[in-house]
Amino acid sequence: MKRILFFLLALSAIMLITACSKNDDFDPDNQNSDEIQYDGNRKILVSYFSATGNTGRLAEQIIAATGADAFRIEAAEPYAANPYDDSDWIQNESYNNLRPGVAALLDNMEKYDVIFIGSPIWWHNPAMVVCTFLESYNLSGKIIVPFFTYGATTYLQQSLDKIYEVTPESLHLDTYSGSGSVEDWLRGIHIIE
Ligand SMILES: Cc1cc2nc3c(=O)[nH]c(=O)nc-3n(C[C@H](O)[C@H](O)[C@H](O)COP(=O)(O)O)c2cc1C
Numbered sequence: 001m002k003r004i005l006f007f008l009l010a011l012s013a014i015m016l017i018t019a020c021s022k023n024d025d026f027d028p029d030n031q032n033s034d035e036i037q038y039d040g041n042r043k044i045l046v047s048y049f050s051a052t053g054n055t056g057r058l059a060e061q062i063i064a065a066t067g068a069d070a071f072r073i074e075a076a077e078p079y080a081a082n083p084y085d086d087s088d089w090i091q092n093e094s095y096n097n098l099r100p101g102v103a104a105l106l107d108n109m110e111k112y113d114v115i116f117i118g119s120p121i122w123w124h125n126p127a128m129v130v131c132t133f134l135e136s137y138n139l140s141g142k143i144i145v146p147f148f149t150y151g152a153t154t155y156l157q158q159s160l161d162k163i164y165e166v167t168p169e170s171l172h173l174d175t176y177s178g179s180g181s182v183e184d185w186l187r188g189i190h191i192i193e
Contacts, residue, residue: 026156026177032164034171036143038190043111044068048118049075049127051083054149055118061182062116062147065192069112075129076101083122094123099132114143114191121150121159131166140169145189147176 046068050056056072063070077100080086093100109115117134119126126148134144146163148156160175173189176182186192 025158026153026160028174028177030157031160031174032172033174034143036171036173036190038193040193042113042143044114044116044191045071045106045109045112046116046118047071047073047106047133048116048147049073049120049130049133050118050149051079051120051127055120055147058147058149058176058182059116059118062118062186065183065186068114068116071106073129073133074103075127076103078103087123090127091123093128094125098128099135100129102129102133102136105133105136109137109139112142114145115139116145116147117163118147118149119159121148121155124155124158125162126159131162134163134166138169139167142167142170143173144170145173145175145191153178 044066046059046063046066047070048055048059050059050072059070062068079090083090092098117126117130119130122128126146144163144167146160148159150156150159156175164172173191174185176185183192
């Protein structure tokens with residue numbers, strides 16, 4: 001009995017260590033960090049998808065600090081008010097790299113120089129509707145700034161990589177790491193002075 005208990009304890013410890021080390025996947029130095037200088041003439045858009053409000057709240061902070069225009073991305077076929085009720089559907093979209101339709105697109109994307117793109121992490125990726133949105137435009141040469149909210153940073157790097165994948169011709173600035181103020185981050189990437 002003691003042996004079985006010891007075995008189970010050891011197994012739990014190994015599983016815990018594995019889970020913790022997976023959380024270290026995100027390495028800020030592994031981002032596509034293009035360098036820009038501050039330029040007050042840039043036109044900035046904060047586009048985001050948010051199901052339960054967390055990403056929307058982060059978007060509001062960015063808008064307040066930058067004076068950017070806002071665009072809320074919505075899915076053509078809305079998710080349940082509690083998106084966990086649609087977990088299987090969302091998992092299928094993520095795991096199969098699907099492109100759900102967007103309810104509406106922005107007409108005048110060409111006028112923006114900087115495009116913040118925000119999303120919850122949903123099943124290890126950005127909400128796939130965000131990819132549909134980005135792929136609807138020619139974003140060549142635009143400055144893309146991804147930001148996410150999530151339960152754990154486990155899939156932050158994978159989510160960033162997905163944004164890079166769907167905006168291959170764009171410049172990319174560092175994402176918000178979740179520590180420090182939003183203003184400090186924006187100053188650090190030379191979006192505000
Ligand atoms: C279906 C579903 C899948 C999720 N998958 C992940 C995930 O893979 N990794 C993670 O860290 N958080 C995950 N979360 C948590 C959300 O990313 C987190 O709650 C986020 O802040 C929600 O943003 P929102 O309030 O803007 O919708 C998931 C949430 C839902 C509903």
